[in-house]
Amino acid sequence: MNTGIPIQYFLILATIMFFTGVYGFLTRRNLITILMSVELILNSVNINFLAFNRFLYPHKLEGMFFSLFIIAVAASEAAVAIAIIINIYRRFTTINVEDVNEMKF
Amino acid sequence: MAANQIMFVIFSAMIVVFSILTVTSRRILRAAVYLLFVLVSTSGLYFMLNFQFLAAVQLSLYAGGIVVLIIFSILLTSHISQKFESSGWKKNIFSALAALTGAILSIITILDYKFSATTEAAKEVNMRLIGKSLLSVDYDGYVLPFEVISVLLLAAMVAAIVVAKKGAPKITGLPKINQ
Numbered sequence: 456m457n458t459g460i461p462i463q464y465f466l467i468l469a470t471i472m473f474f475t476g477v478y479g480f481l482t483r484r485n486l487i488t489i490l491m492s493v494e495l496i497l498n499s500v501n502i503n504f505l506a507f508n509r510f511l512y513p514h515k516l517e518g519m520f521f522s523l524f525i526i527a528v529a530a531s532e533a534a535v536a537i538a539i540i541i542n543i544y545r546r547f548t549t550i551n552v553e554d555v556n557e558m559k560f
Numbered sequence: 561m562a563a564n565q566i567m568f569v570i571f572s573a574m575i576v577v578f579s580i581l582t583v584t585s586r587r588i589l590r591a592a593v594y595l596l597f598v599l600v601s602t603s604g605l606y607f608m609l610n611f612q613f614l615a616a617v618q619l620s621l622y623a624g625g626i627v628v629l630i631i632f633s634i635l636l637t638s639h640i641s642q643k644f645e646s647s648g649w650k651k652n653i654f655s656a657l658a659a660l661t662g663a664i665l666s667i668i669t670i671l672d673y674k675f676s677a678t679t680e681a682a683k684e685v686n687m688r689l690i691g692k693s694l695l696s697v698d699y700d701g702y703v704l705p706f707e708v709i710s711v712l713l714l715a716a717m718v719a720a721i722v723v724a725k726k727g728a729p730k731i732t733g734l735p736k737i738n739q
Contacts, residue, residue: 459565465605466670468572472579472598474663479583481655482647487634488588491595494626495579498602501618509609511675513682516693519611520702526614526621527709531716533626537633538724544637 465506472499486540486550490533497529567608574601586643588634596627613690 476495483489501522508518544550561569578597585591599622606615646652683689694706 459562460568460608462675463670464568464572465609467667468575468605470663470666470670471576474659474666475576475579475583477662478655478659481658482652483583484647485588485638485644487630487637488583488591491591491630492583494595494622495582495598498599498622502602502605505606505609505611505614509611511677514678514680516683516685516689516700519614519685519690520693520705522611522614523617524705524709526617527713530621530626531713533629534720535716535723537629538720540633541636541724550637 462506462510465502465510469499469502469506472502484551484553486536486543486552486555489552490536490540494529494533497525501525564608567604571601571604571608574598575605586646588638588642588644589631589640592627592631592634595630596623599623599627611685613685613687 473496476492476499479492479495480489483492504518504522504525506518508515512518540550543555547555549555575598578594578601582591582594582598585594599618603615603618603623606612606618693700694702697703
């Protein structure tokens with residue numbers, strides 16, 4: 456099944472993906488691109504959970520269910536975040552994080 | 561090289577290249593499409609790890625749901641042809657430095673650690689087992705997180721509708737501050 460691919464390869468791949476997401480989170484200014492970076496980070500964590508589940512504890516299903524719940528949380532987070540972004544756009548007509556700096560209404 | 565190794569190389573190359581393009585692309589719609597490619601190749605990795613159910617969930621929920629939602633909101637909030645201006649070289653360099661440091665530290669730790677697998681027989685992951693585990697209250701059951709996640713999804717749905725509704729609701733009963 457997984458012969459010839461050590462677990463380290465999956466973990467290194469997830470690490471690269473995670474820190475690419477961190478880089479995007481730090482440099483981007485548009486709220487939607489920041490949300491996309493967060494999705495990258497969540498996905499890399501999912502890969503980690505599944506690799507641990509498959510390689511180290513194949514008789515259990517904990518990693519799989521954890522990833523399932525992470526996907527559900529990511530979906531609801533994206534829905535709420537996009538609702539907030541659209542509301543911000545309606546009030547400020549921009550979604551640049553540096554222009555949205557007042558919380559009073 | 562075996563077939564699955566070649567597949568792994570292809571998927572990981574796609575993931576690395578497209579995730580870097582996602583965070584560096586100047587055009588926001590292209591960044592969203594690159595994110596779609598990353599998510600699809602991630603689901604390919606899930607298929608390689610023999611988690612077919614999760615790969616299907618990933619394809620339908622991420623690639624079908626979240627990316628469409630993101631593209632929708634991009635079209636609502638910005639021009640398609642709009643290009644971002646570059647965000648200062650100082651910020652870029654320091655962010656890249658932070659990300660690289662973290663990545664190198666993590667990779668060194670991963671390569672150093674000796675992973676020891678259990679010797680127990682692998683479990684076949686089929687739909688019946690997933691459904692039974694999700695709704696069982698035994699030691700291996702996940703009914704509590706299942707219920708919590710359903711409440712969370714309901715709350716997120718209500719919150720999304722309330723927040724994105726046109727016109728802010730009038731708040732009564734609160735004292736007016738400098739208006």
